[in-house]
Amino acid sequence: MTLNKSMAVKASTTVPECSSSRESRWWTLGVLSLLMGFASISTDVYLPAMPAMSQALLASPGAVEWTVSGYLVGFSLGQLFWGPVSDRYGRRVPVATGIVIFIIGSALCACAASIGSLIVWRIVQAFGASAGVVLSRAMVRDLYEGHHAVRMLSTLITVMAIAPLLGPIVGAQILTIGGWRAVFALLAVVGISTFATIFTLPETLPSTRRHHEPLSRAFLRYGELLTTPRLLAYTGAGAFFYGGMFAYVAGTPFAYISFYHVSPRYYGLLFGAGILGIMATNMINARLAHRIGSDCMLRFGTFQAAAAGILVALVAWSGYGGLWGLVALLFVFVSATGFIVANSIAGALNVSPERSGSVSAFVGAAQYGGGILGSGLIGVFADGTPWPMGAAVALAGLGSCLCALVLLFQHFGSNCKES
Template identity: 70%
Template sequence: MLGILSLLMGFASISTDLYLPAMPAMGHALGTSSGMMEWTVSGYLIGFSLGQLLWGPVSDRHGRRPPVAVGLVLFVIGSAGCALAGSASAIIGWRVVQAVGASAGVVLSRAMVRDLFEGPRAAQMLSTLITVMAIAPLLGPVAGGEILALAGWRAIFWILVGVGLLTLFALPTLPETLPVERRSREPLGRALMGYGALLGDRRLLGYAGAGGFFYGGMFAYIAGTPFSYITYHHVPAQLYGLLFAAGIIGIMATNMINARLVVRFGSDRLLTYGTMGAAGAALVLALAARTDWGRLWGLAAPLFVFVSATGFIVANSIAGALNDFPERAGAVSALVGALQYGSGIVGSGLVGAFADGTPWPMGCVIALAGIGSLLCTRLLARTLAHH
């Protein structure tokens, strides 16, 4: 069960990280700019955010398994569309379809954890899942670079078709975690309106904002590093995969540390430490990106620290938000996810819009994201003091 849940959570990263090293080559083959290729990340995130908002209430009403199956079918169709696409705009369109499908597995695997566990135990389980799931982006860019060299960029999307079909066949082994008597009876329209009420909760906003701003920085990193490393600093595509993998190892390490410490220190305190570390690293990065101080390592070192903060920020912010609304786990998981990836659209979109051939737009966006994440935990601290 842990294996399938990790795989479902990993769909978000595998469908992007596998083709990252191929982005400059895809742009060249399709005769389009780096800014346009960076928008294939933003297009994916639009589908991913909107998809989550739909799947959350649907699963609270109809159970977790049927929506996951529908999502996997959409993921397979979208991946095949990307493989056959003849232009960058067609890829952006198919990436939206692929993302709506992938989002079902991600949002519902989190809701399944909340169905089965609560409190620090839920944060601990999410940390474990994220650690296992981190294997996908760890191997993704390295594997993507190899597939690109052996078979070209279209083969990357055909492999995603295969992954989607395999997961679909494995799905019947996953139990349904939401029994009929615990399902929501309210109509879908009213459930979607319920997002407004959730957004009025200050604690929920604090948790969602801390994770959301951080994701904005993470996706600025995902959209910006292929061009900052490969094009600006002339790093070979295969070596890019290794630089990216270093960050994932940092994420896995901090998630394992978080799973160990969360029961003792509580998720709120670890969340605050994580955002402080991320904000500090982001400011150093912005300085290095502006002045070219330290060249490649001036970027890679603070980026490693920023990305590693994931282990203290993501699981704790999601668990904190889910904790207050156990009866609406699907909807809360969807809302938090949509806000996180919605920030990702802004982060990756800004890097694409201000692309000037240097790492500065990426460094600037990540610095703003790190500060925003820290300010949200301060809002949360004030709300906790009033409780």
């Protein structure tokens, strides 16, 4: 990978010798992976505890699923806030501030006395966590360009996939030992540990490249992004897919544990199977995107998601294939993440690289906005069966595929190699 020339610009706390070393690059990769994984860490660890939370807080399954939707609300709004702030003030200080908010929100979730207060504190928790995710993507764009950025994003997503792979398994063990409140206490500890690593990162946005316009005007510029069709197509491909992903996240605990009577201890293994698929497709994407084009990889992924989503809906509605039929098809759907997420983000960032912080925030907010819709539909239409989840997954896959087709039509007749 080739470092962007901006890396050579010395920030006040950056040590050039360390920045150029192999060890420093691997350390930066690890910290950025952790920051990008905050969304997964904050959600996946507590999934096995959702049925227990329903009983302890005397809340319906639909109400508990709204804790996922509430988190996504805070996450979407937070990204819209942190993007322009980082374009003006740099990356590290906003990230550190967000992590402090995340720690506070996690601690208050552990103390929640009702489902309503838990949803509120989940919003606070997510607002802080969003800083790490949106700014880690912007930092990648600060350091890398073109196919190098796609490869780096794929690598980061592959590394961070370890978090959701282990999350439900760890969460189930903590649930058994200390109850659901201990899960949120663990998240607070993770936040404290992450905060200690932030200031070991270089500042990737030097003062000469920062935007000094008032923040109010920077926020208004989100409207300009809505007038860029190509950016909207990339964003939509990821946003629709995220709707299906979070329908999967919110729906599988009750589909597997309550409907098919899977033990919470083994739920993490079934959930983790999908993460293995994500890791595999991200590694494939990292190797092939520069050869056949990231747009081609994106279209392939959305076709895969649409086909798998339709079959998931049919199995969820008919019951044909039982638990293992549902698990297998959801595995295929979830695995499309490796072809969709990195390529849609990189494509959007390349449309307007001079405002990578704001574009990253816009894309992230749209993605998690899709997640709000997907998980919210599960909460509204929950009927004790996997059918609402299956329907949401199918609609999400089809929507993502349509957005990818828009990109194809915009470049109809052009070589697929172009990205």
